[in-house]
Structure formats: C-alpha cells, structure tokens
Amino acid sequence: MILRNAYTGDITPEMAGKEVTLAGWVHETRDLGGIFFLVLRDRKGFAQVTLFRKTTDPVLLNTVKAVSRESVVQVKGLVKTEAKAPGGYEIVPIDVKVLAPAEVPLPMDPTGKVDCELDTRLDVRYIDIRRPCALAVFEIESAVLQSLRDHFYKNGLTETFTPKIVAAATEGGTDLFPISYFEREAFLNQSPQLYKQMLMAAGMDRVFEIGPIFRAEEHDTRRHLNEAISVDVEVSFADENDVMSLLEWAVAGAYSYVKENCSKQLKAIGLDLQVPKTPFRRVTYTEALELASGAGRKSMNWGDDLDTETERFLGEKIGEHYFLTEWPSSIKPYYTLPYSDHPEVCRGFDLMHPRMELASGAQRVHDYNLLVERIKSKGLQPAGFEFYLKAFRYGMPSHAGWGLGLSRLVMTMLNLDNIRDAVLFPRDRRRLVP
RNA sequence: GUCCGGAUGGUGUAGUGGCCUAUCAUGAAAGCCUGUCGAGCUUUCGACCCGGGUUCGAAUCCCGGUCCGGGCGCCA
Numbered sequence A: 001m002i003l004r005n006a007y008t009g010d011i012t013p014e015m016a017g018k019e020v021t022l023a024g025w026v027h028e029t030r031d032l033g034g035i036f037f038l039v040l041r042d043r044k045g046f047a048q049v050t051l052f053r054k055t056t057d058p059v060l061l062n063t064v065k066a067v068s069r070e071s072v073v074q075v076k077g078l079v080k081t082e083a084k085a086p087g088g089y090e091i092v093p094i095d096v097k098v099l100a101p102a103e104v105p106l107p108m109d110p111t112g113k114v115d116c117e118l119d120t121r122l123d124v125r126y127i128d129i130r131r132p133c134a135l136a137v138f139e140i141e142s143a144v145l146q147s148l149r150d151h152f153y154k155n156g157l158t159e160t161f162t163p164k165i166v167a168a169a170t171e172g173g174t175d176l177f178p179i180s181y182f183e184r185e186a187f188l189n190q191s192p193q194l195y196k197q198m199l200m201a202a203g204m205d206r207v208f209e210i211g212p213i214f215r216a217e218e219h220d221t222r223r224h225l226n227e228a229i230s231v232d233v234e235v236s237f238a239d240e241n242d243v244m245s246l247l248e249w250a251v252a253g254a255y256s257y258v259k260e261n262c263s264k265q266l267k268a269i270g271l272d273l274q275v276p277k278t279p280f281r282r283v284t285y286t287e288a289l290e291l292a293s294g295a296g297r298k299s300m301n302w303g304d305d306l307d308t309e310t311e312r313f314l315g316e317k318i319g320e321h322y323f324l325t326e327w328p329s330s331i332k333p334y335y336t337l338p339y340s341d342h343p344e345v346c347r348g349f350d351l352m353h354p355r356m357e358l359a360s361g362a363q364r365v366h367d368y369n370l371l372v373e374r375i376k377s378k379g380l381q382p383a384g385f386e387f388y389l390k391a392f393r394y395g396m397p398s399h400a401g402w403g404l405g406l407s408r409l410v411m412t413m414l415n416l417d418n419i420r421d422a423v424l425f426p427r428d429r430r431r432l433v434p
Numbered sequence B: 001g002u003c004c005g006g007a008u009g010g011u012g013u014a015g016u017g018g019c020c021u022a023u024c025a026u027g028a029a030a031g032c033c034u035g036u037c038g039a040g041c042u043u044u045c046g047a048c049c050c051g052g053g054u055u056c057g058a059a060u061c062c063c064g065g066u067c068c069g070g071g072c073g074c075c076a
Helices: A058-066 A118-123 A132-154 A193-201 A240-261 A263-269 A285-292 A308-318 A368-377 A382-392 A406-413
Strands: A019-031 A035-042 A045-052 A072-081 A089-100 A177-181 A184-188 A206-214 A227-236 A281-284 A322-325 A348-353 A356-363 A399-405
Touching: A019 A058, A019 A089, A035 A058, A035 A072, A045 A058, A045 A072, A058 A089, A132 A206, A132 A240, A132 A263, A132 A406, A193 A206, A193 A227, A193 A382, A193 A399, A227 A240, A227 A406, A240 A263, A240 A322, A240 A348, A240 A356, A240 A399, A240 A406, A281 A285, A281 A308, A285 A308, A285 A322, A308 A348, A308 A356, A348 A399, A356 A406, A368 A382, A399 A406
Parallel strands: A045 A089, A281 A322
Antiparallel strands: A019 A035, A019 A072, A035 A045, A072 A089, A177 A184, A206 A227, A227 A399, A322 A348, A348 A356, A356 A399
C-alpha cells in the first residue's frame, strides 16, 4: 500500500478542509514556543505542517518536536488555507508517524545554508540529491532522454542493445578495462561503434542505442569520466550531412522539450534556458585553423588535432553550437570515410558546444577493401577486427552515424561546472564508491 | 601521467612562528518565545590529515605519504 495519497506539489489552497496523507523528509523544523512548524519535503516540493501548543495533542506535539532533520515521516492532516503560510496553505496534522529517523549530525546540509564540496556531496549522493537543485539535474536528464527517444522514434529508428562485454579491443586495447570472463580475458566496451555498423549489414537500417561506455584513460578533468552514457545513432543509405541534421534537431529538440516541460526544475537550478537555433553553423577544420591563427596565438599546422586551448578559443569566438567538419583523415578513426577526390580530408564531424565537444560522427567506410586499407594505414592489424570486417563482405550499405555524450549535453545545457554534477554516481580515476 | 594549489569541529570556513585555552557560520543539546518561512534570543558541545624534522615554541616552516581541487596531456 502506498503510504501517501498526495505529493506536496499537488496541494493547493483550494483543497482547504481535505484530508491528505503526505510522506517525505523533515526538511527543517522551527519551534516558536506556542507554534511549531515542520517543513516536509518530497520530490515535488515542500509543505508546512503547523502545530499549536494549545490545541495539538501533546503526544503528537512531542513526537514532532523530537524528530530529527531528514527523518522520513508520514503526515496525515487537513489542508488549511493560510495567507501567512508559504504557498498559501498549511497542513494541520491529525497524525505523524516517524517511519525512519535520521541520525545526527548529518554528513551534509541539504537545505543549502552551508556550502558543501563536490567530493563530500558525492560521498553522500543520496543526501545531496535531496536538494531540489541537485534532483532537478536528473529529472531534466530524464526529460532529455525522453525527448531524444521521441525524436529517434519519429525518424524511424529502432532502439537496440549491443554487448558491453567484448572479446577484443576495438583499437589496441590500452584504453579498455580488462575483466575476467570465465577462463578468458574480456573487456568492457569503449563504444558500440563496431556493433552498430554490423547492424547496418544486418539491414536494421536506422538504429540508436543509449547505454554505457567504458574508457580506461587516465584523464582527470571536469569533462571526462571513465564510465559514461553514450547516445549512439547509425543510419544506412545516409551521408554525414543527413546524420548531422538528425543530430542538431535532436539536440535543439531536447532543449525545447526541457524548456517546455521542466520549468520547475529550471527554476530550481536558476536557469533561463535558451534554445539553440538550427541549423547549427558548419565550420570546416581548415576554417577553424584560420579562425584560431593570428593575434599572437601559436600557429597550428594542418593535420594537428585541436588542443584544448584552441577548442576553447573557437568556442568563445563562435559562441554557439557548431559543427566542425572536413577533418584531416589522419586524425579521425579508420572507419571515417575519406573524400574520394582528396582522401587527405574525411567526412567526419564533431558537434561542438562553446565549452566542449558533445558528439562526433561521420559517414563511414562501407567498402571492405578500403576499410582494410584504412585499418592498416592506422598501424593496426586487420586480423584483430575479423568479426567486424567480415560484416562488410556480404552486402554492407553506405551508412553514417554519431555518438553523443549524454552527460556533456546535460552539463552544457545546464551550465554545470563539473560533469560529475550531471552523473548520479560518477566513475573517475579515483572514485569507485559509492 | 604532469604542473600548480589545498587539507582546521558533522558541514563550509578564518587563522602565514608565540596574541590559539583556534575565528565565524551552520549544526547538535538545553531553555525562552503563537506566524515562522535562512526565524530570533540565551547557555553549552564539537576541529588543526598521517609520519618524520627544524625551533625554546609549529595549525603556521621543511621532507615524505595519503586524500582533494584546478590546468594541461591523454581522450581510436
């Protein structure tokens, strides 16, 4: 049996006289002597429970006075219109049950009166997320996922799952987490890339997958994690422009959806969300180098990958979402299709937010012989990719796709400083618990 | 990985060799208070990351360790 029949956010002053049963956490208590306030919090808001020394049953009053902050309580009471109460109503309790007392002292302050460092918050994430502004991030993330899925279904994509436990490294193996798989060694997959391409050979035509990826790199920044959620798309008979279009509409659509459906959460975060305009600006790699050169900046050679400083410079200069296109083939993966007439440039692209890269994608190589050649040119052994290469020998359509970092999308959307704020239980170089 | 910075009550902080019996806020405990909404007031409680060193004297300086933050690198 559900222990509540209403959330705080469902109650209005017009419900005066109605009996409701709320359940949630004791956000705070204020004892003014003759009058006592308990603020109950659930995921939809707050409700003030008011008790009077003269009229409240002494046993009930003592129960409420003795309860510690953040204890879980069930409050049965009458809604009363009261101009002096927050929201214009309060609850006059008939019965209060302490379902689970909270120990004191608390490891952090969920009311936000005292600051708390990220590390401390992550150690007690289950308390941190009781803060409406922390909860809002994950409710918005859920809305983003719903919007993305809606967009994919509307565009005829099929949702898929590919294995996270794989036999071999996609490329080398230095950045994969090895795991024990019965009598063999296996790895946690760093990307569904090879599998979603095999699904193109399978004739699934248009697929997406939203799932975890694992990377064993020792990066240690505010925008990298060792476990992340990747939103992956692959579309047959499409080129890079087709999937860039799908991507920009997915991103802009997620912003619109959040703006329309998450006003409470945006308010909790204190953000006036601006929906990016589509289509996003296209900037070629070569144009980006030109934009970034001069003005006392160190010069970059054509073929160099863009370093963090250049990326940031471009972001500030452009000031909105943009696509970086026409990359040198040398710095994109082997499965990225080079232009046939000038193969030093390829059909790869990155979706950039002014602060960081959000997604990368490409039209893929679908010709078996070219793919083998590209693998070799990257200094890799085709033999290691046999399970994948074989799929290109029995009718592989042309295709294109991309992978988008979900947490980066949320982080940049909500202007969060650290990607860890956008992940419930982040996994980084040091953190494995909780 | 590397560079820079940091570690003080439960939480967040002040304190750069003696004025520290360590600041402030929050919290907790007790009390007063009938309209609070970061309530107010009184009293009380609670801390210098670990190990070594320098010094008459170390929260403070030095060395090592651990942990944390930020930058960069890495991120097919």
